[in-house]
Amino acid sequence: MTDGMDWLDHASGIVAHDAPNAYAAVVPPIVQTSLFTFESYAEMEAVYRGLKQRPAYSRGLNPTTRIFEEKVAELEGTEDALSFASGMAAISSTVLTFVSLGERILAVRNVYPDAYRLFETFAKRMGVQVDYIDGLDEVAVEKALPGAKLFYMESPTSWTMEAHDVGTLARLARDAGVMTVIDNSWASPVFQNPIALGVDLVLHSASKYLGGHSDVVAGVVAGPAALINRIRSETHPYLGGKLSPFEGWLLIRGLRTLPIRMKAHEASGLEVARRLRAHQAVESVAHPGLANALPQGLRGTSGLFSFVFREGIDVARFADALSTFSLGVSWGGHESLVVPGAIVRAQAAQPNSAVAFGIHPRSVRLHVGLEGTERLWNDIEAAIDAATL
Numbered sequence: 001m002t003d004g005m006d007w008l009d010h011a012s013g014i015v016a017h018d019a020p021n022a023y024a025a026v027v028p029p030i031v032q033t034s035l036f037t038f039e040s041y042a043e044m045e046a047v048y049r050g051l052k053q054r055p056a057y058s059r060g061l062n063p064t065t066r067i068f069e070e071k072v073a074e075l076e077g078t079e080d081a082l083s084f085a086s087g088m089a090a091i092s093s094t095v096l097t098f099v100s101l102g103e104r105i106l107a108v109r110n111v112y113p114d115a116y117r118l119f120e121t122f123a124k125r126m127g128v129q130v131d132y133i134d135g136l137d138e139v140a141v142e143k144a145l146p147g148a149k150l151f152y153m154e155s156p157t158s159w160t161m162e163a164h165d166v167g168t169l170a171r172l173a174r175d176a177g178v179m180t181v182i183d184n185s186w187a188s189p190v191f192q193n194p195i196a197l198g199v200d201l202v203l204h205s206a207s208k209y210l211g212g213h214s215d216v217v218a219g220v221v222a223g224p225a226a227l228i229n230r231i232r233s234e235t236h237p238y239l240g241g242k243l244s245p246f247e248g249w250l251l252i253r254g255l256r257t258l259p260i261r262m263k264a265h266e267a268s269g270l271e272v273a274r275r276l277r278a279h280q281a282v283e284s285v286a287h288p289g290l291a292n293a294l295p296q297g298l299r300g301t302s303g304l305f306s307f308v309f310r311e312g313i314d315v316a317r318f319a320d321a322l323s324t325f326s327l328g329v330s331w332g333g334h335e336s337l338v339v340p341g342a343i344v345r346a347q348a349a350q351p352n353s354a355v356a357f358g359i360h361p362r363s364v365r366l367h368v369g370l371e372g373t374e375r376l377w378n379d380i381e382a383a384i385d386a387a388t389l
């Protein structure tokens, strides 16, 4: 996995090059530098001829962000990973590495809206064809795959929470000779490992659960070394959307509590979803954990889901009456958040933003944070009372 990276002691995460034991600190250093100097002409030449791998310039390789990458590769059970300044940088760099002029992307419907907008830009400006398919309809997926260069997946989908059988979709794509990429931000590596299910590349908005504290915008893609090396050599350094050492350090810190945070989001999120489903003000709840069974390969659920109010509830009044839940996009941090579907629909009505998907005007998306289930439920119940017309 890390051939030639002898400047880093992988077990300890200590940079061997200039700090053999890093003072025996339990936390790796933030190597906040743009460039790294060489001891000799011979060493510099060896690095630039590709005979020796060590940092030269932080746009390409930085010891702190490298530790984060190695941890993500291990969590996803794969060979290598590459970090980015945002989840969107990871998505755009990955797609641009593998899709060329005139080729076709097949994507599951209801993908993350900004991924959709990126694909629309590729379609309009670069002659890339993009088709969308219901990932729950495996017969339709099988029919649509032939001829595609890339099958772009996300499961569950961001708002509608359609949870796909990722292993079956990956097998259909492999049979059709189509490369697969999946956005695994929702489940995190704690609850879903798509590489083991046959997907080629897995990416994350690390701004969400991997960071977990709403203080970083970052992204990462993980997979076999051969594919990651293509991204590393063809687009990552030239588009230049690299992760900063400080943010890499924050992400390393976030990863240390990822499993316990995910279990807490799961327990609280599922309980709030169950109570909402039983509430007379609620028409339906979209949460994969409320189905009879989770799809194969999904081992748990997170804190993000949506629901639809019955008529007679003023969604704006509901949102304003909440106090522990704050109005705000993004998710994955410690705090609980609410986004009214009507606002996403209003944004979609703007020019160049035509993506409302199946978002119901009376729908609400919640991120259930770590404040405690009873406190969150009391907040929701009181807000529903205040919003009942």
Ligand SMILES: *Cc1c(COP(=O)(O)O)cnc(C)c1O
Pocket (backbone or CB within 6 Å): 086, 087, 088, 089, 112, 114, 158, 183, 185, 186, 204, 205, 206, 207, 208, 217, 218, 219, 330
């Ligand atoms: C937030 C998000 C992204 C984009 O990530 P950024 O870090 O904001 O660029 C991609 N996919 C999903 C599912 C997201 O929620």
